[in-house]
Amino acid sequence: MRIQFLGAAEHVTGSMYHVESNSKRFLVDCGQFQGNIEETALNAFYKELDPSAIDFVILTHAHIDHSGRLPLLVKQGFKGKIYCTYPTMQLAEILLRDSGKIHEVENEWENKKRKRAGLEPIDPLYTEEDAIETIQYLYPLEYGKLMDLGKDLSFEYKNAGHLLGSSIAVIHFSEAGADKTIVFSGDLGNGTSFLEEQPEFIEKSDYLVVESTYGNRSHLGISERGEKLVAIILKAYEENGTVLIPSFAVGRTQEILFEINHYIRTHDNEESKLLSQVPIYLDSPLALDATDIYSKHSAYMSELIKTFGESPFKLKNLHIINHVEDSIALNFNTSSKVIISASGMCEAGRIKHHLKHNLWKPNTHVIFVGYQGEETLGRAILTGVKTVRIMDQEIAVKAKIHEVTGFSGHADETQLTNWVTGIKGLEKVFVTHGEVESSHYFADKLKTEYGLDTYVPKLYEWVEI
Numbered sequence: 180m181r182i183q184f185l186g187a188a189e190h191v192t193g194s195m196y197h198v199e200s201n202s203k204r205f206l207v208d209c210g211q212f213q214g215n216i217e218e219t220a221l222n223a224f225y226k227e228l229d230p231s232a233i234d235f236v237i238l239t240h241a242h243i244d245h246s247g248r249l250p251l252l253v254k255q256g257f258k259g260k261i262y263c264t265y266p267t268m269q270l271a272e273i274l275l276r277d278s279g280k281i282h283e284v285e286n287e288w289e290n291k292k293r294k295r296a297g298l299e300p301i302d303p304l305y306t307e308e309d310a311i312e313t314i315q316y317l318y319p320l321e322y323g324k325l326m327d328l329g330k331d332l333s334f335e336y337k338n339a340g341h342l343l344g345s346s347i348a349v350i351h352f353s354e355a356g357a358d359k360t361i362v363f364s365g366d367l368g369n370g371t372s373f374l375e376e377q378p379e380f381i382e383k384s385d386y387l388v389v390e391s392t393y394g395n396r397s398h399l400g401i402s403e404r405g406e407k408l409v410a411i412i413l414k415a416y417e418e419n420g421t422v423l424i425p426s427f428a429v430g431r432t433q434e435i436l437f438e439i440n441h442y443i444r445t446h447d448n449e450e451s452k453l454l455s456q457v458p459i460y461l462d463s464p465l466a467l468d469a470t471d472i473y474s475k476h477s478a479y480m481s482e483l484i485k486t487f488g489e490s491p492f493k494l495k496n497l498h499i500i501n502h503v504e505d506s507i508a509l510n511f512n513t514s515s516k517v518i519i520s521a522s523g524m525c526e527a528g529r530i531k532h533h534l535k536h537n538l539w540k541p542n543t544h545v546i547f548v549g550y551q552g553e554e555t556l557g558r559a560i561l562t563g564v565k566t567v568r569i570m571d572q573e574i575a576v577k578a579k580i581h582e583v584t585g586f587s588g589h590a591d592e593t594q595l596t597n598w599v600t601g602i603k604g605l606e607k608v609f610v611t612h613g614e615v616e617s618s619h620y621f622a623d624k625l626k627t628e629y630g631l632d633t634y635v636p637k638l639y640e641w642v643e644i
């Protein structure tokens with residue numbers, strides 16, 4: 180078997196592995212590079228990849244950095260099945276359509292600039308139409324059901340506990356008379372999410388491709404994150420300020436809503452009474468759609484969620500913002516409030532408007548509840564810059580900036596280590612899906628402390644196993 184690393188190699192985004200077995204050629208994930216211009220420039224397919232020659236795709240979860248180039252694959256001739264879990268199919272549908280729209284809008288802007296510079300217009304990476312076309316190829320499977328892919332190849336999904344429907348792909352193959360297994364971790368959850376179960380442990384595998392987003396970091400404990408979040412919201416309420424929570428529309432937003440709901444329902448004190456009075460605005464149509472999908476799939480979620488009945492994300496003080504006019508009106512609303520809006524790294528979406536209107540106010544509190552990629556607006560604000568540029572305007576950062584890391588959808592260093600070292604029989608471990616420092620730190624740790632044969636592959640590198 181040969182594997183080529185077409186993304187997430189010394190990068191966090193762009194997850195895509197091209198696998199050639201004796202009889203099949205397939206991809207594990209087909210994600211988009213996100214971040215700065217050098218990263219997004221990598222989104223054109225590797226020149227030697229022929230989408231029409233790919234037999235199928237094994238999709239681990241719906242996040243765009245794992246699914247976002249599927250429409251490009253279909254546009255360029257792919258006609259096979261895209262395996263995924265049932266919730267992943269539903270989430271991928273809304274995320275891919277949204278991604279198609281974003282590409283169209285960004286392309287329009289780009290072409291206006293090109294026109295002024297006397298350059299020919301270019302096509303978007305793909306459109307919403309391409310995304311809709313892609314949805315028909317999604318093929319849902321249950322966790323734990325072995326899918327036969329031919330005489331020498333089969334695979335099954337295990338719950339990765341990272342996002343609704345997220346999975347670990349366990350692929351069995353036979354070569355030269357020997358039965359082997361390779362596991363692709365996908366993104367692994369941190370085991371302390373209120374929504375997700377623990378990532379399933381894998382008993383035995385010969386090879387492993389593992390993520391390392393937080394390969395060199397530890398998260399806050401579960402109780403601290405709720406207390407910290409509530410304390411910041413109540414502090415802002417006291418100061419008559421606005422709390423901005425840039426949040427990924429799918430997954431993190433539902434976690435935040437549930438965390439607040441959970442706090443109100445499980446605490447009988449002054450704080451919980453106050454918290455239930457703070458107006459909370461959910462200002463993201465995508466987050467709203469995702470919350471509906473989450474509400475329908477409690478069977479795939481934690482035991483705790485099931486005890487909250489039909490609508491674990493419904494709060495009395497929650498206001499849903501659908502229309503742009505209502506989102507703009509929030510800028511003129513001077514009372515204390517919480518605004519949860521996408522995108523999570525502040526690179527796009529309505530959060531940029533809210534930041535523009537509130538970052539310069541000392542009684543604004545910005546709470547980062549997720550990973551901030553290198554060179555994103557979110558990372559800049561988080562690292563304490565004094566001013567930022569938002570929509571061609573210089574904005575002073577006078578707001579109080581907070582980071583609550585316990586919400587991360589990713590396992591931290593200890594959790595990753597426990598998960599990897601629980602797998603018996605590993606001959607080789609490929610460490611991917613992390614920034615350079617994190618991937619190499621984690622690979623070295625597994626090698627020196629646990630004697631594992633680890634390797635951090637380079638982008639476009641082929642390895643033979």
Ligand SMILES: [Zn+2]
Binds near residue numbers: 240242245341342366
């Ligand atoms: Zn993910």
